[in-house]
Amino acid sequence: MGRSFLSVRLGVRSLAERWERVTKRLDRDNRAPAKRLTGLAKNHSSEAFFGCDNPLEAMVFSALLEIRRNQDPEDDDVDP
């Protein structure tokens, strides 16, 4: 029911598959962090779909959120 077009959620899945293909072509040292990045980008895609109209926007938001979460809180006190 409703219409059929690529949802943000399906778009995220398709983009993630592309990122995974890219990951396989990277040199050995970069493969693990790239794989982790794809995981981070997918982490919040379900929730991000509520507000984002664009799958790439949802993935970037999700990855940045996870990176920020994993930062040391003391970084906040560093004067840029």
Add this chain to the structure above:
Amino acid sequence: MWILDTAYRDGVDLWCRDRNGSVTRKHVAYDPPFYLHLPDPAAHHEMLDVLEAEFGAAPCTFRTLFSELEGFSVHGSRQLAEQVEQQTRFDARLFNVDVRRDQQFMAEQGIFPCGDDYGSRFTPDLSFDLRQVEIRIPDDPARTPLCTEAEVTGDRTERLHGPGDTVVADLFGLVESIDPDVILMSHADAWLPQFRAFAHKNGLEMPFSRNGKYRQMSSRSYWSYGRMEHKEAALIPDGRVLIDTDQSFVYREGGLFGVLMASRLSGLSPNLAARFTPGTLISSYEVYEAVKRGIVVPFRKADAETVRKLTDLRAADRGGMMFQPEPGIFENVDEIDFTSMYPSIIVKYNLSPETLDNLGCEGFLPAVLAPVVSLRKETKRRKHNEARYAGIDTLLKWMLVTCFGYTGYKNAKFGRIEVHEAITARSREILIQTKDLAESMGFTVLHGIVDCLWVQGSPVEELQQRIGEVTGLWAECEHFDWIVFLPLNDGFGAYNRYYGRLFDGSMKVRGIAARRHDTPDYIRTMQQEMFEIMQEERTAAGLATVRDRVRGIYVTALQELPHADPRSLAISRRISRTRYTHRCLEGAAVQAYRDCGVEVAPGMKISYVIRDARRYQVDPEWSAETFDIPYYRSLMEKAWNDIAYAFGGGGRQPEWVVQRELVAPDPASSPARVPQG
């Protein structure tokens, strides 16, 4: 007057059952008009003159869902209406063209089938004392012209066995002597045409109809919720309810109570209610309610969607909200499930095609759905103590589920895509609101799908109450002692694959082999036996102690696989097509059916056993003698992996158990064959 069946034959036939159990036919002359609105009547004056002279067309005013319209009432058939459409180059708007006349008559008169005329349609109680007979025929009608065995259960059980013509003649005699009101019969819709051909050939009277007349319903294949379905052609008897116990979705889900309630609500004969989908039933219910309220029913939808940019469509049409679960095993989890969330949103927020542009008016959809939503709440409450309400509850659940889908269906009489979007938008807000509320009360939200949240924390009763106060919707709670959310291949949690032990000791299983319709019995039984052991344990720690016993079931099943009955390995699937461009097992199964002389149609269910998966060799279930052991082992491994995940301590890496650890039996000692190559 209890209406058992209705039909339209140059007037309305009502088959009424009195208190003594005798059924009589009442014929009422009835020829309702259809309605015609023309934007510019003067442009079609010649056609109007003919309609007036030949078909009694008369000027009138009628009420649509949106406004009153000036137009004409015309006493004519559907063919005439279609000719009018073509003559006016589709300028004409037509109403009440395709409403079933017996249904329309009852709606106008305020009467309905399967209920006392003084009672309400919306009570969960069905008072009836119908003479029932159940006919079980083990033969397959696709492969046997006449049945050679039958078991007829009425007041007592009769078993018929012998040559086909004798069994069928005896069956006719039994039905005639019992004179039942309701016949529950396996594959009735497939058998009846074969029985009729036999009756004609032998000069017999087929006794299923009370006046010898049958209505013909043609077969068709159609898409429903993303999958192809098939409906067999049917011969519908007059004056008696005949239910195909194998084909009827409503009977399978709701039993006889469900069929009778569907008939009562939709205003359709129980014979039709048993053969229609829940979507057609809720649509028919809306038509009945519209006619009862004096609203005309459009023949074709005219309120087309306005043109919008793709970005706007994407922003508006997002569907339901999901929160991805963390895969693993969790203890003391509560599932908070909104009862009939989408219909409740329609009612609470007054969402209807005509209210989107006119917020003040009372909407048609909320008005007609409100009593059904209330009835569902009542049956859901009662079914916990009285099993007889379970069938009605399931039927109502299906009707209410599809009422939302129909708002987005392009041909729905009272649908509009913007209503569909508004409902899902509200549902997303409500689920997020509920999640925020739960977290503010100290709960941890583990997972969420559209109308359901899984939370850890307490007291859940307080949360339930607060949800009701904040959202205005009723939510039910189910407590899991433990629940396992399974991972996808990429390690992220799957939305719809989980299982767990409920507080009452039963298991709730979704999306895995034991629950899937195409799982072979052998594998389903294996997983169910595993669950029987796992459900003894109330904690995750306790679960770990039964790991070896559960694994033992897997090992035993693997070892006994070569000796299994091939029929227990049959895969049952509904086929979506009959021509395949690539080689596949389903295509091979379709061909195998054809080779046996059984014609298949899209949407039909077929059952087959894989003889050699690599070579795409497949046998229909009834003729399977061997099977592909490695193929079925791989299916068993998948089923075991879902269970083994529970013993992995809830981490991301499950305890994947590979079959090479196990000692496989000697295939040479078994009746099954391991394909070569």
